[in-house]
Amino acid sequence: MKVIEVKNLKKAFGENPVLEGVDLTVNKSEVVVIMGPSGSGKSTFLRCLTYLEEPNEGIIRIGPHELHTGGKLDRKRKKEIRELRKKTGFVFQSFNLFPNKTAIENVMEGPVTIYGVKPVEAKALAETLLIKVGLGDRCDHYPSQLSGGQQQRVAIARALSLNPTVMLYDEPTSALDPELVREVLQVIKELAEEGMTMVIVTHEMNFAREVADRVIFMDGGVIVEQGNPEDVFDHPKEERTRRFLTMAE
Numbered sequence: 001m002k003v004i005e006v007k008n009l010k011k012a013f014g015e016n017p018v019l020e021g022v023d024l025t026v027n028k029s030e031v032v033v034i035m036g037p038s039g040s041g042k043s044t045f046l047r048c049l050t051y052l053e054e055p056n057e058g059i060i061r062i063g064p065h066e067l068h069t070g071g072k073l074d075r076k077r078k079k080e081i082r083e084l085r086k087k088t089g090f091v092f093q094s095f096n097l098f099p100n101k102t103a104i105e106n107v108m109e110g111p112v113t114i115y116g117v118k119p120v121e122a123k124a125l126a127e128t129l130l131i132k133v134g135l136g137d138r139c140d141h142y143p144s145q146l147s148g149g150q151q152q153r154v155a156i157a158r159a160l161s162l163n164p165t166v167m168l169y170d171e172p173t174s175a176l177d178p179e180l181v182r183e184v185l186q187v188i189k190e191l192a193e194e195g196m197t198m199v200i201v202t203h204e205m206n207f208a209r210e211v212a213d214r215v216i217f218m219d220g221g222v223i224v225e226q227g228n229p230e231d232v233f234d235h236p237k238e239e240r241t242r243r244f245l246t247m248a249e
């Protein structure tokens with residue numbers, strides 16, 4: 001079953017074309033890792049998927065929600081964008097937690113404000129999710145009292161709180177001290193094992209080898225090459241992929 005279908009996605013910032021026609025299909029429970037040099041359009045691609053950036057052209061479908069780009073953002077389309085976002089958990093490089101809320105309040109916030117879940121129920125759900133990411137004993141800590149790795153795990157729990165169809169991660173470990181990377185990747189790996197559908201932009205190649213069903217190499221706003229991790233990392237077909245991998249070593 002296809003969970004994400006993107007066709008011919010294009011985005012320019014002014015005169016600067018950043019996505020030049022990206023097609024992507026992601027199946028249920030598939031884990032797709034996107035790699036590529038800085039500036040190749042990886043973040044813009046993820047952001048366009050949820051309309052954090054408005055694409056110029058293309059079709060995006062996530063679950064039952066299909067967005068045709070272009071044209072005016074009228075009320076009907078804005079509603080469709082909101083519905084699509086609810087089904088998409090987004091984890092950013094900078095953890096983006098509310099600094100004045102505790103870990104558990106951060107995780108409760110979405111269900112309460114978006115779905116009108118009763119606070120007691122939302123709190124129970126949030127606690128379950130914090131236990132799941134290994135932070136059952138940090139529920140009442142504020143972000144400033146948590147390490148970067150712990151904050152990012154709260155951010156993952158928060159993204160999970162709306163029961164998303166798919167999780168998107170944009171370099172989730174790039175802002176972390178090296179010793180904290182593993183605990184975050186471990187949580188993502190466990191979600192993969194549970195069958196969560198995920199698209200992950202990361203430079204962590206060992207992680208990609210372990211967890212990815214498919215690796216996509218992006219450069220210059222297009223998908224240059226994709227395949228299983230062994231094929232892309234050990235037998236890249238394209239010169240651009242080879243050059244990137246040599247530099248990344």
Ligand code: ADP
Binds near residue numbers: 036039042044
């Ligand atoms: P990556 O995540 O692969 O490093 P990005 O998607 O962040 O690449 O950026 C791709 C290109 O788009 C870069 O040239 C960047 O400067 C440009 N870009 C990204 N966001 C914006 C923006 N909001 N306004 C103008 N240019 C942008």
Ligand code: MG
Binds near residue numbers: 042043044170171
């Ligand atoms: Mg980026």
